[in-house]
């Protein structure tokens with residue numbers, strides 16, 4: 001079946017990708033923020049206003065103990081972090097303080113900061129895939145352990161669930177509490193959702209902001225739309241279809257399938273949600289755009305090269321690894337992610 005698809009695509013490439021509906025249907029991303037399906041649980045009155053609110057909250061360090069979301073997720077780097085182990089931007093201060101004062105709550109995570117780019121269709125969030133009530137998490141009876149039960153019970157997808165978990169773990173709740181009843185924030189929320197700022201609509205705005213960050217200006221996407229004449233690495237794309245796509249699925253190349261972990265760590269993966277021994281060490285195969293922006297690889301955040309990260313899967317020869325790496329680096333990189341920090345400049 002896979003071979004048939006690969007051969008089928010190959011013959012059409014020579015003509016142009018825009019004439020191949022099958023390629024389109026599988027890989028075409030939303031072209032810009034207006035095309036994203038936000039699947040919001042509350043009515044959106046003005047999408048741009050909601051994204052502006054989300055952008056401000058995402059970058060807002062106000063009242064959080066631990067620094068803004070953007071202190072770990074660099075939007076211009078597709079949401080990856082700059083350091084091996086993420087630490088909120090009050091981090092240095094808190095680390096020093098914690099030597100002198102008990103109970104200082106420092107936001108340090110022991111896994112790699114994943115991308116926020118290309119999460120527009122992510123059913124399951126986190127490396128363990130533990131957040132969300134869609135896709136493989138649909139069967140709630142499998143969520144045997146207490147972790148995230150309350151937030152998963154909201155019935156939302158991974159990203160919207162994550163923003164509610166973030167209420168506790170990253171202090172979104174006190175941050176939004178602090179903004180409530182301030183005319184500036186209430187006006188923004190009113191324009192976006194027709195209500196004053198609340199924990200609920202503020203969290204959804206952050207989730208929408210994340211979903212809007214699509215790598216649609218990459219050469220692969222431009223080629224699919226007929227705006228670019230050719231791929232830099234056609235061969236790399238073929239290898240990708242043959243050896244990678246089964247786990248790194250869909251137009252985001254990942255985000256919805258779990259498989260055995262590759263990085264070395266004590267992390268138990270999806271087991272933390274289900275308690276099922278078959279889920280031990282199973283982690284999410286993440287999206288694969290803008291990989292060269294990531295300083296480290298795998299949930300365990302290993303400071304290795306992208307070449308090594310691909311090779312560690314044990315699926316490709318050295319020459320295939322270079323080709324598929326070239327496809328990821330040259331065709332699947334959007335150089336202009338900075339635009340997602342500029343909603344507030346738009347009217």
Ligand code: HEC
Nearest residue numbers: 069072086087088107109112113114125126127162166170
């Ligand atoms: C201290 C650094 C840090 C801060 C601050 C931070 N994050 Fe994260 N974020 C992470 C790490 C690390 C993970 C992966 C955790 C895991 O999988 O267990 C993550 C995971 C996520 C995910 C899931 C992505 C995926 O593909 O599964 C989303 C969405 C997200 N964060 C959004 C946010 C939002 C919104 C905020 C602000 C309220 C925020 N983060 C603040 C480090 C951070």
Ligand code: HEC
Nearest residue numbers: 243244247259261262263283284285286297298299309310
């Ligand atoms: C059997 C499923 C599976 C296949 C097939 C697969 N991957 Fe992966 N991939 C994963 C999983 C799971 C992870 C996360 C592993 C971890 O964190 O320990 C991953 C992680 C990655 C990463 C690191 C991403 C990051 O954000 O750190 C890259 C790069 C990658 N894969 C590329 C590829 C390429 C290229 C291929 C094809 C040659 C491929 N993968 C085939 C499951 C797969």
